[in-house]
Amino acid sequence: xxxxxxxxxxxxxxxxxxxxxxxxxxxxxxxxxxxxxxxxxxxxxxxxxxxxxxxxxxxxxxxxxxxxxxxxxxxxxxxxxxxxxxxxxxxxxxxxxxxxxxxxxxxxxxxxxxxxxxxxxxxxxxxxxxxxxxxxxxxxxxxxxxxxxxxxxxxxxxxxxxxxxxxxxxxxxxxxxxxxxxxxxxxxxxxxxxxxxxxxxxxxxxxxxxxxxxxxxxxxxxxxxxxxxxxxxxxxxxxxxxxxxxxxxxxxxxxxxxxxxxxxxxxxxxxxxxxxxxxxxxxxxxxxxxxxxxxxxxxxxxxxxxxxxxxxxxxxxxxxxxxxxxxxxxxxxxxxxxxxxxxxxxxxxxxxxxxxxxxxxxxxxxxxxxxxx
Amino acid sequence: xxxxxxxxxxxxxxxxxxxxxxxxxxxxxxxxxxxxxxxxxxxxxxxxxxxxxxxxxxxxxxxxxxxxxxxxxxxxxxxxxxxxxxxxxxxxxxxxxxxxxxxxxxxxxxxxxxxxxxxxxxxxxxxxxxxxxxxxxxxxxxxxxxxxxxxxxxxxxxxxxxxxxxxxxxxxxxxxxxxxxxxxxxxxxxxxxxxxxxxxxxxxxxxxxxxxxxxxxxxxxxxxxxxxxxxxxxxxxxxxxxxxxxxxxxxxxxxxxxxxxxxxxxxxxxxxxxxxxxxxxxxx
Amino acid sequence: xxxxxxxxxxxxxxxxxxxxxxxxxxxxxxxxxxxxxxxxxxxxxxxxxxxxxxxxxxxxxxxxxxxxxxxxxxxxxxxxxxxxxxxxxxxxxxxxxxxxxxxxxxxxxxxxxxxxxxxxxxxxxxxxxxxxxxxxxxxxxxxxxxxxxxxxxxxxxxxxxxxxxxxxxxxxxxxxxxxxxxxxxxxxxxxxxxxxxxxxxxxxxxxxxxxxxxxxxxxxxxxxxxxxxxxxxxxxxxxxxxxxxxxxxxxxxxxxxxxxxxxxxxxxxx
Numbered sequence: 025x026x027x028x029x030x031x032x033x034x035x036x037x038x039x040x041x042x043x044x045x046x047x048x049x050x051x052x053x054x055x056x057x058x059x060x061x062x063x064x065x066x067x068x069x070x071x072x073x074x075x076x077x078x079x080x081x082x083x084x085x086x087x088x089x090x091x092x093x094x095x096x097x098x099x100x101x102x103x104x105x106x107x108x109x110x111x112x113x114x115x116x117x118x119x120x121x122x123x124x125x126x127x128x129x130x131x132x133x134x135x136x137x138x139x140x141x142x143x144x145x146x147x148x149x150x151x152x153x154x155x156x157x158x159x160x161x162x163x164x165x166x167x168x169x170x171x172x173x174x175x176x177x178x179x180x181x182x183x184x185x186x187x188x189x190x191x192x193x194x195x196x197x198x199x200x201x202x203x204x205x206x207x208x209x210x211x212x213x214x215x216x217x218x219x220x221x222x223x224x225x226x227x228x229x230x231x232x233x234x235x236x237x238x239x240x241x242x243x244x245x246x247x248x249x250x251x252x253x254x255x256x257x258x259x260x261x262x263x264x265x266x267x268x269x270x271x272x273x274x275x276x277x278x279x280x281x282x283x284x285x286x287x288x289x290x291x292x293x294x295x296x297x298x299x300x301x302x303x304x305x306x307x308x309x310x311x312x313x314x315x316x317x318x319x320x321x322x323x324x325x326x327x328x329x330x331x332x333x334x335x336x337x338x339x340x341x342x343x344x345x346x347x348x349x350x351x352x353x354x355x356x357x358x359x360x361x362x363x364x365x366x367x368x369x370x371x372x373x374x375x376x377x378x379x380x381x382x383x384x385x386x387x388x389x390x391x392x393x394x395x396x397x
Numbered sequence: 398x399x400x401x402x403x404x405x406x407x408x409x410x411x412x413x414x415x416x417x418x419x420x421x422x423x424x425x426x427x428x429x430x431x432x433x434x435x436x437x438x439x440x441x442x443x444x445x446x447x448x449x450x451x452x453x454x455x456x457x458x459x460x461x462x463x464x465x466x467x468x469x470x471x472x473x474x475x476x477x478x479x480x481x482x483x484x485x486x487x488x489x490x491x492x493x494x495x496x497x498x499x500x501x502x503x504x505x506x507x508x509x510x511x512x513x514x515x516x517x518x519x520x521x522x523x524x525x526x527x528x529x530x531x532x533x534x535x536x537x538x539x540x541x542x543x544x545x546x547x548x549x550x551x552x553x554x555x556x557x558x559x560x561x562x563x564x565x566x567x568x569x570x571x572x573x574x575x576x577x578x579x580x581x582x583x584x585x586x587x588x589x590x591x592x593x594x595x596x597x598x599x600x601x602x603x604x605x606x607x608x609x610x611x612x613x614x615x616x617x618x619x620x621x622x623x624x625x626x627x628x629x630x631x632x633x634x635x636x637x638x639x640x641x642x643x644x645x646x647x648x649x650x651x652x653x654x655x656x657x658x659x660x661x662x663x664x665x666x667x668x669x670x671x672x673x674x675x676x677x678x679x680x681x
Numbered sequence: 682x683x684x685x686x687x688x689x690x691x692x693x694x695x696x697x698x699x700x701x702x703x704x705x706x707x708x709x710x711x712x713x714x715x716x717x718x719x720x721x722x723x724x725x726x727x728x729x730x731x732x733x734x735x736x737x738x739x740x741x742x743x744x745x746x747x748x749x750x751x752x753x754x755x756x757x758x759x760x761x762x763x764x765x766x767x768x769x770x771x772x773x774x775x776x777x778x779x780x781x782x783x784x785x786x787x788x789x790x791x792x793x794x795x796x797x798x799x800x801x802x803x804x805x806x807x808x809x810x811x812x813x814x815x816x817x818x819x820x821x822x823x824x825x826x827x828x829x830x831x832x833x834x835x836x837x838x839x840x841x842x843x844x845x846x847x848x849x850x851x852x853x854x855x856x857x858x859x860x861x862x863x864x865x866x867x868x869x870x871x872x873x874x875x876x877x878x879x880x881x882x883x884x885x886x887x888x889x890x891x892x893x894x895x896x897x898x899x900x901x902x903x904x905x906x907x908x909x910x911x912x913x914x915x916x917x918x919x920x921x922x923x924x925x926x927x928x929x930x931x932x933x934x935x936x937x938x939x940x941x942x943x944x945x946x947x948x949x950x951x
Contacts, residue, residue: 106850118842132850498699502699511883520712530722
């Protein structure tokens with residue numbers, strides 16, 4: 025068992041139709057993805073979406089029902105977990121309580137029968153990377169949660185794996201610590217150039233750290249893409265709702281032309297939006313637009329028009345306004361039972377409509393998408 | 398179709414249970430089956446076996462032993478329950494020193510050899526034993542009581558041995574009774590005994606039932622204590638079985654009586670199993 | 682669990698009951714140090730003569746030796762097999778776990794008399810009566826459920842992720858066992874070994890049938906002596922057995938205390 029040296033050509037993972045069946049339930053359903061070497065790839069989804077099971081199958085702790093998992097071209101499904109050579113970080117840290125920090129981090133090196141001097145060198149290097157050099161002789165019960173997690177990370181990378189799997193590693197930490205650790209993990213990953221497959225249910229975390237995200241729901245991958253792409257152009261209502269706030273207006277599809285389509289909503293409202301696929305006319309659909317892309321102004325104020333019709337406009341009554349620190353959030357009713365959320369940056373200037381007043385809303389057609397279903 | 402190369406990662410773990418199962422199968426189950434089969438088959442064919450079983454089961458010795466055994470077991474269970482309940486209650490509502498002391502007093506006899514426990518009572522209850530000596534010296538009696546080699550001795554001995562089982566079982570149930578409930582009952586105006594009868598007692602019933610079952614089952618199979626502390630006419634079924642083998646070499650009779658005892662035990666254990674959650678022991 | 686104020690009547694009762702529980706054993710120990718050739722309480726003078734009689738008598742020595750040997754064999758077999766069985770029950774994905782566990786608890790359910798007789802019935806034609814190793818194996822059967830119950834709870838306390846972490850770090854399955862599972866389950870293993878030893882050391886019924894004349898164990902020798910006469914040597918032997926029980930309980934308590942001290946320190950920091 026030799027240590028695998030990370031490099032730009034190593035650490036590619038391909039999932040082909042990976043499925044896991046428990047009894048009658050397809051907990052993971054024909055998941056396919058191509059993870060590039062050195063990529064930070066997240067599996068994001070609510071609990072029960074199958075993301076942890078998928079990671080467990082990559083790690084080898086859960087047997088694959090159907091499909092194959094290829095690492096650098098070789099199918100590893102028959103390889104037991106202790107020979108896959110992946111680093112792994114767990115949510116509850118899994119630090120060996122009966123070994124001190126040094127021995128914890130040295131564990132994989134001892135298992136590979138490295139020379140003592142080499143072990144000391146590597147462990148020192150790993151501890152330095154996570155800034156725990158002075159904690160080598162402590163035990164897990166003497167460490168805080170964040171420190172324990174850093175030990176877990178040091179242990180997972182000390183044998184220089186080309187792939188590191190992380191299962192919600194920051195879930196047990198408080199918010200500020202979590203953000204700090206996200207930055208650290210990302211730095212380590214970029215410094216060492218290893219592939220990371222990261223499972224989380226926290227969309228902010230996934231967007232903050234990932235090169236690409238796979239959104240999972242009910243055992244299937246709903247969409248894979250860069251954070252900005254899936255945020256701006258979600259492929260489904262689920263993805264739109266899962267990442268951040270979303271306006272989703274129900275309606276029926278009208279005419280489509282040149283990459284955009286018309287949506288007819290309640291009360292005779294008509295909007296235009298981007299339509300990347302070619303959905304059938306007359307079918308049910310949602311119009312999607314992010315609250316921060318909608319501008320809001322008092323109804324009596326000057327309304328900006330755009331001559332080329334690339335703007336959606338509507339009016340409504342402000343139902344509620346909330347102050348969330350960095351944004352003002354308005355809830356506007358544009359038709360009976362149809363409400364839109366509008367977020368305005370708290371930049372200090374301008375007067376805004378108050379609850380009860382009439383408001384004029386507008387957003388660019390390019391900022392909204394037609395979603396199926 | 399699933400590729401046969403895909404073994405479950407924890408298959409080796411399942412194999413680990415095999416040695417233990419083998420040990421039990423070879424050294425425990427096999428002898429039992431062999432014993433029953435051979436000892437009964439020595440009587441002849443199925444018809445003869447049935448007739449033989451009927452003879453033994455209806456014989457005077459066996460019937461009176463069965464009656465005595467059941468009656469004794471019932472009595473012992475009742476006594477043990479009455480004595481243990483307050484002890485268990487105390488344990489469940491104590492911490493620190495009080496808890497450790499009471500637990501110590503319950504646990505030390507529990508782990509002491511049955512022969513030592515029985516012998517200690519033989520020493521105490523003999524005609525010249527300590528209890529009699531003390532009673533005479535206190536002037537309460539003139540002649541020594543026959544406590545040993547009588548039903549009284551058997552009862553005392555069995556109750557002493559079986560007490561810890563009941564205390565610990567009751568304690569386990571009582572521990573989970575929320576003390577706030579009794580406080581609430583009193584706060585609502587219920588007197589001490591009334592609150593106990595309507596609130597605490599029903600909540601502890603589960604422990605009472607399972608403890609009683611365990612004690613009764615164990616009492617059925619007792620042989621050491623009744624043999625040492627009972628009189629010549631105090632013969633329990635387990636003693637009959639032992640005598641059949643050691644003295645009369647009558648394996649067939651022993652087999653029949655053992656079967657009766659075993660069936661009764663297994664049936665009662667089945668009841669116990671239904672009413673408690675064995676799975677909890679495995680953390681499912 | 683709080684310290685409830687108990688009524689005076691209850692306290693009196695509990696004190697009385699505890700005394701009745703402990704006194705017979707305590708009195709026996711005191712009697713063992715008596716100097717008379719008959720049992721008299723309280724003893725008028727104390728000496729170790731009955732202990733000397735016990736340890737100096739070749740037959741009692743043989744019985745002690747048999748007891749120790751048998752208990753050691755039973756302890757070793759029951760602890761090892763029970764540990765693996767407990768691990769399999771806690772970790773594996775077997776169907777019928779409940780059934781298997783009930784099966785493995787059978788030895789303490791079936792009345793010992795019946796088990797003993799059946800074992801004797803099989804041992805006699807095989808000339809295994811009086812064979813110390815064979816008796817040890819039979820005792821292991823009785824001790825197995827005890828080991829199982831203790832280790833089931835102990836192994837549930839070992840985090841599965843620790844084993845998975847060790848595997849992911851490249852450790853072989855054997856190493857996971859020796860470096861992670863066993864060290865963490867050690868208090869439970871020690872505890873179950875102690876009680877398996879005690880179960881065999883104190884065991885009477887099976888030994889009665891299987892010991893024969895050559896391999897009398899201490900409890901069997903006591904039983905045989907009782908039918909002759911009630912003499913103080915038996916009190917000394919009993920005191921010795923009580924001492925062994927107390928030693929086991931103290932050792933187990935010490936192991937448990939060491940563990941809880943560690944957890945207490947953990948909680949103090951958290």
